[in-house]
Amino acid sequence: MKKGSFQWMKSLNRTIILNKIRRDGPISRAQIAKETKLTPPTVSSLVSELIEKELVVESEQGESIGGRKPTLLIINSDRFYLIGLDVGAKKIRAILIDLSGNKIDKTQTLISTRISKEDLLILIKRTISDLTNAHDTKEVIGIGVGMHGAIDVETGTSLFAPGLNLRDIPIKKVLEMEYDVPVIVDNDVRAMAFGEYWFTDEKKDENIVTVNIGNGVGAGIVLNGKIFHGKSDLAGEIGHMTIDLNGRTCSCGNVGCWQTLISGPAIADAAKRRIELKSKSMLIDMVDGDLQKIEGKTVYEAAIAGDALSKEILEKTGECIGIGLTNLIHIINPAKIIIGGGVASASPIILPRIKETIAQRGLTQQAKSTPIFCSNLGSYGTSLGASALVLGEIFEGDISVVD
Template sequence: MKRTGDLQLIKELNKSIILDIIRKNGPISRAEIAKKINISPTTVTSAVSDLIRDSLVIEGGTGESSGGRKPILVQLNPDVCFLIGVAIDASKITIAELNLNAKVKRKEVHTLKDTEDLDLSNELIEMINVFFKKCKNLNDCLGISITIQGIVNSEQGMVAYNPKLKINNLPLKSAIEAAFKIPTYIDNDTNGSLLAEKGFGNYQQSKNLIYVTIGDGVGASILVNDSIFRGFHGGAGEFGHTTINYKGAPCNCGNVGCLENYVSWRAIYSRIVSEINAGKESLLVEEVKGDLSKITPELFRKTIYSGDALANSILEDVSFYLGIGLVNLIHLFNPERIILGGELAFENPLLIQKVNEHIYSYALKTHTHNVKVFPSSFGNDSEVVGSASLLLHELFHFTLK
């Protein structure tokens, strides 16, 4: 005999699945929902009534009749409430207000100038508090979703390890929930980006995906048979700390010759400055009027397409090293496709092209048939859409184990 708790769990799960069907297919009739997920019309009607009561779903319009009355259609009410997405990396914190379709309504970027003595919990609480003051009604806030680089124990809400911000075992989830009394979710940044692609992006049908992000750091999230592969301690996907040169420069993780030392923005910026100071000419000097501290990933991408020799030389090397790493991932996980996101991949089709060329040249042909590297679906908003997707995955229960 089923316990009451089990029945309630099934009911809530059904409601989440039905809500996701409405989100993806609305306006849709109750009968069509029942057909799509093969559950009884009575169960669908009950769940839809609950969702209408909670204002998550609204009725609107009528469908085609199959002999009787025309069915009333239902659809998602995306702006009935909002959520806060927070994306943290080594140089900035991005905070955004998003609706239930993961659409960014408002966004702020805060630069982290001094991370040496950073108290991340208190810094973040202050930023969110200021951000909340511009929100209309905090009672409409579903929750706060946070993504951060490094190793994250999502179940415990703990940032286990982040070498760039010098974090070890930080209970960030409990600190934020104590401050705001709002449900808070936390995970690794690339896991969030992968959830975004599965829930809202262009690659929802893929069951074996790898999402790679390149910005301040380099990370990967791996989807195997529709499940995120997290590893034993939640540390899977530290792609940037795979070694490609045992005689290379020391990395802040304690190893040497890590991939991150060759393809991350910090590595690229360091090389740009070094080569310009050594006498290399570059359009970047003109762009920043000689102040090299003002060189950004955006300017780097811009000068690539302006034909700058230095920028294109660096891009060639980045593509080569990144390609080496991606070939290894392809051989290990045999994905359907790889998605490349982050500041350096945004609006950078030449990088995508060169990496694909490397893969086709060096990976096993059995593994590259119909396999390709694609850009992120969300462009410059990919970080905060990824953050928001932690909460939205719980709400909608979109297809992902």
């Protein structure tokens, strides 16, 4: 794996120009100067450097407005590459992309049970090697990591990975020492949310929320085009907001958390309870009478096959999701909400009920009509989002114009 110079790109004015070309290219030098307020000599000098470094190329000539036709500029997308990692409880997914987000390759590695943090770091490095060995001519400039659980974003440390029962994993430190490129580590749902913002939000709505509903429930919040972390990186733990004061006990120890009503295990538990109370369902035959084999996915498959009980449970789940999302809309008022995770696979049944509930409970007409979508980034959505964390630093870092 060849390594590129990330820091060289990060000077203020280079970042401004790179982002302008990325967003609006093909674009001329004169137009860049006009729209960024940088002086023409500054733009000309920095564009020359960017061309020399092969980050930018001249693509074609624009229309003349009374003189020589201007030469237009675009990002040289396939010059540098990024790696995105999704470190879950059972597997590591990795993706290699170019600067335009085009997927070059992907791979995944299974994580064994009872793994140590030292062995996990070795496995992460092996996954990166598996991905890059076939592309050893690619010049990689950064690695993004979406890690499940609690993260210290500043140090890139996994404070607690509940699915692996591991604490204090120095991901950023170890990977930067190994590969000598910048590494950005964040929570997996926040990485997924930034991927939604970066790769699928064509209008670049700056305030969006992605809610991941699977074995647990979490959210990634993008405000003003930046991931919102909160005071101590706790923002987004919406699965643990209380919805039912008399509800079931959550894994966190509290009672009536949203997660106890809408997660995959919650859907499966609801089906088991109803069957134990003598409700009829084809689920019984689907699991050969062993109710412990019922999963959220099983309930969805039964509902699609016409099982009335399963459909009823999923519709109730959609209503509960809608209640929680209505609360979220009233607090954050996002431009749109994206739903990801395994439960989103049941969108044909749950999405209409979600929208119906929000339409009933929203405070204003605008709140009632908040756009709700299911993610289409696929199983590598978090990996792609992790790579977007690096793209965001390159193209949209916290900058001000200095001329």
